[in-house]
Amino acid sequence: MSPVPSKGSRDSVRGLVASLLKGDKRSAGKLISLIEDDEPEAVEALTRIYPHTGRAHVVGFTGPPGVGKSSLINRLVRTFRSRGKTVGVVAVDPTSPYTGGAVLGDRIRMADTGVDAGVFIRSMATRGHAGGLALATFDAVRVLDAMGSDLVFVETVGAGQSEVEIASRAHTTVVVEMPLTGDVVQTMKAGILEIGDVYVVNKVDLGNEDVLVANLKFQLETRDGWTPPIIRTAALEGRGIDDLASAIEKHASYLDQSGGRHKREVARARLEILENVQRLLVRRVSEGSRSGRTFDKLAEDVATRRIEPHAAARKLLRSGPSTER
Amino acid sequence: MLIAKPGLDGHDRGAKVVARALRDAGMEVEAAIQEDVDAIGLSSLSGAHMTLFPEVVRLLKKRKSGDIVVVGGGIIPEDDVPKLKRAGVKAVFGPGTPLSVIVSFFEKADKGA
Numbered sequence: 001m002s003p004v005p006s007k008g009s010r011d012s013v014r015g016l017v018a019s020l021l022k023g024d025k026r027s028a029g030k031l032i033s034l035i036e037d038d039e040p041e042a043v044e045a046l047t048r049i050y051p052h053t054g055r056a057h058v059v060g061f062t063g064p065p066g067v068g069k070s071s072l073i074n075r076l077v078r079t080f081r082s083r084g085k086t087v088g089v090v091a092v093d094p095t096s097p098y099t100g101g102a103v104l105g106d107r108i109r110m111a112d113t114g115v116d117a118g119v120f121i122r123s124m125a126t127r128g129h130a131g132g133l134a135l136a137t138f139d140a141v142r143v144l145d146a147m148g149s150d151l152v153f154v155e156t157v158g159a160g161q162s163e164v165e166i167a168s169r170a171h172t173t174v175v176v177e178m179p180l181t182g183d184v185v186q187t188m189k190a191g192i193l194e195i196g197d198v199y200v201v202n203k204v205d206l207g208n209e210d211v212l213v214a215n216l217k218f219q220l221e222t223r224d225g226w227t228p229p230i231i232r233t234a235a236l237e238g239r240g241i242d243d244l245a246s247a248i249e250k251h252a253s254y255l256d257q258s259g260g261r262h263k264r265e266v267a268r269a270r271l272e273i274l275e276n277v278q279r280l281l282v283r284r285v286s287e288g289s290r291s292g293r294t295f296d297k298l299a300e301d302v303a304t305r306r307i308e309p310h311a312a313a314r315k316l317l318r319s320g321p322s323t324e325r
Numbered sequence: 326m327l328i329a330k331p332g333l334d335g336h337d338r339g340a341k342v343v344a345r346a347l348r349d350a351g352m353e354v355e356a357a358i359q360e361d362v363d364a365i366g367l368s369s370l371s372g373a374h375m376t377l378f379p380e381v382v383r384l385l386k387k388r389k390s391g392d393i394v395v396v397g398g399g400i401i402p403e404d405d406v407p408k409l410k411r412a413g414v415k416a417v418f419g420p421g422t423p424l425s426v427i428v429s430f431f432e433k434a435d436k437g438a
Binding site: 122123 | 388
């Protein structure tokens with residue numbers, strides 16, 4: 001819905017990016033919308049923005065729902081602000097599959113930090129992203145990076161693949177857990193011990209956190225010279241937040257000193273190129289183009305057992321020049 | 326679209342209500358800009374609407390975001406409605422407003438862009 005020319009189509013992308021680079025929040029908001037809605041101008045916007053990115057330190061937060069990620073981020077934002085840093089936050093909200101309307105609950109919990117000029121909070125709805133949620137989310141991160149944020153926090157719903165995705169894109173991944181969340185096995189959920197650079201045991205005011213801390217300590221290993229610290233926090237009371245902020249800063253300097261930052265950037269670039277290839281391919285075959293017709297025919301042939309899917313995939317890739325712009 | 330129920334509802338002293346409402350107005354405007362919404366729906370039961378709604382409109386203009394539509398709802402006396410409209414509030418939907426009226430307002434706003 002656009003009662004007034006607020007969406008990017010009527011603003012020049014060049015103008016929006018120019019104001020963004022001067023720190024204009026309205027432009028940042030509009031550019032993120034362009035990207036989120038996968039508007040045709042999004043590619044131009046990202047092309048213009050990209051050279052101005054790479055300065056922000058990107059911190060991903062993941063963990064089960066209800067573990068206190070929003071409250072933790074809210075406190076951390078304030079702590080980093082008091083240390084003179086500007087902070088952007090991209091929060092990923094669950095969307096109702098019935099209405100498609102996001103609750104934007106994260107903003108409600110982060111209301112404390114909403115008016116500070118050095119803070120920008122954007123909620124991303126998980127509604128049908130043509131290019132995948134992760135792509136849109138991290139393109140939004142770039143917008144905030146280019147705007148001049150020193151730190152950009154990304155909060156994801158800790159479920160399945162998104163945890164691994166965030167770790168492969170953030171500079172620092174913070175895994176948030178809390179005591180009393182079922183059995184110990186849950187802590188060892190596949191992959192969770194490999195992705196974190198910093199571990200947080202939140203809600204220590206509930207007590208009983210020693211078992212979880214000991215468990216994590218026992219299992220976490222040193223990788224490339226970095227041993228993930230375990231920080232005890234009680235976000236609502238503000239306990240442990242300074243320690244967490246310092247752990248994040250320490251990891252940032254470790255990355256700079258060890259060359260890890262560059263390694264992560266390259267790994268991320270590989271991932272993003274492949275994702276975009278996939279996205280372009282999906283778009284190509286779904287647009288009624290020549291490739292689309294080849295795709296339809298191949299699907300028919302696979303269904304009727306005239307060809308098997310692997311061979312069909314190779315055939316589709318070879319199916320000649322695309323109509324891609 | 327951002328829906329907000331700013332200000333302190335309930336039995337508080339008037340001055341406090343207004344002070345809180347003005348602080349919240351700033352937050353509403355920030356949220357609207359950062360989330361890039363097309364419209365803000367403000368609901369007020371506290372009687373602070375004459376201060377708050379125009380303040381949101383003023384702050385939006387100040388932030389060069391006067392194109393974001395502001396509408397109101399809640400307990401708003403009839404007499405205040407024309408004043409609010411003069412202050413830039415595009416519509417006021419009181420209690421009992423059929424949803425269809427609200428929907429058609431936004432559909433029209435959308436087409437009339």
